[in-house]
Amino acid sequence: MKFQGTSEYVATPELQMAVNASITLQRPLLLKGEPGTGKTMLAEQLAESLGTELIQWHIKSTTKAHQGLYEYDAVSRLRDSQLGNDKVHDIKNYIVKGKLWEAFDADKPVVLLIDEIDKADIEFPNDLLLELDKMEFYCYETQQRIVAKHRPIILITSNNEKELPDAFLRRCFFHYIDFPSKETMMKIVDVHYPNIQASLVKEAMEVFFDVRKVPGLKKKPSTSELIDWLKLLMADEIGVDLLRDTDRTKAIPPMAGALVKNEQDVMLLEKLAFMSRRRG
Known part of the structure; x- marks a missing residue:
């Protein structure tokens, strides 16, 4: 799989090298650059050029790392138990898959975009170290170990609003998108x-x-x-x-x-x- 840009996206040779190096190393590609330089659009065009699905996780200041894995909907389960709904006996009915779980569950390698990671709390990147490194996590509610069927191609964007931890940076391939000539x-x-x-x-x-x-x-x-x-x-x-x-x-x-x-x-x-x- 080699990315060379698309008819809708002009990728410089340096950016093409960074994308392909990330794929070869099987490491997340951390992209920085001025807002509006095409960081998010790159993920869309990369997925299109590879003929695969794009899963987007847009980060906000309130986003927590576990939301990318899954969330347990205890409120719905409590309501169903009060109404006597039979599905209350299977806790899997109340597990909402996050974007990472979706990417891990895909039947072929997908492109996973973690957009504007620097918006979240400073601990957010560290909380994802194991999942991004080992491509697996544990769901305690269902007592399942979720392992990626195929390693997704991960793009992570940052607008430099805050510094990212060294341990996280060590696991990424980094590229700064220079402003176009x-x-x-x-x-x-x-x-x-x-x-x-x-x-x-x-x-x-x-x-x-x-x-x-x-x-x-x-x-x-x-x-x-x-x-x-x-x-x-x-x-x-x-x-x-x-x-x-x-x-x-x-x-x-x-x-x-x-x-x-x-x-x-x-x-x-x-x-x-x-x-x-x-x-x-």
């Missing part, structure tokens, strides 16, 4: 909008990377935001001439709400425009 970005845009006007893309790309270079910007626009911005430019038929206007006294580019996502950055761009007017 202009050449790679051109290929990404071409995947999404194959018939877009080349001159519009060229000028939009100049504006986009200029905005990213602004010192002090709290949130730099990402790949996904560029795609959204181009869609708006095409929908409103924004001309190349408007983008080509190099007047520094103008505050922000047209439809900039797709690129600039907080008031601090808007104020920063407006301040730079004001300073340019004063110098003029």
Whole structure:
């Protein structure tokens, strides 16, 4: 199984190497990078390219590791016992399988995405060490040892909100997705909008990377935001001439709400425009 990207996902040679190395080593692939650089989409496209199922476990601040294994629905069992339901005698009826159990139970290797692991409690990664290493866990309620039929291909994403434990990092293959170069970005845009006007893309790309270079910007626009911005430019038929206007006294580019996502950055761009007017 070799991943080389897909018609809908442009994967750099370095990213292809990381994915294939992870598969060869049978270790989880830990992906970091700016939000919007395609970490989650990679899992979707990897599953599609391998012709297998994608199981997604989206992590929240309240997520606990055991929820990925299973949960025991004691409330439903108590209610059924009060109603005299016969299924109350089999505890298996009240075991809700988690995403890891689903992946372990699959009849062929699946892609398991553990998305934004850094959102959870600091102990969350450590609580999964044995399960991710040995590919098994014990269900105490049913007294079963659950062993993976096939080792899933595991992708774990992180936005660097908090540091991950060394013991967890030691069990992963790590790759940082660099922000795409202009050449790679051109290929990404071409995947999404194959018939877009080349001159519009060229000028939009100049504006986009200029905005990213602004010192002090709290949130730099990402790949996904560029795609959204181009869609708006095409929908409103924004001309190349408007983008080509190099007047520094103008505050922000047209439809900039797709690129600039907080008031601090808007104020920063407006301040730079004001300073340019004063110098003029």
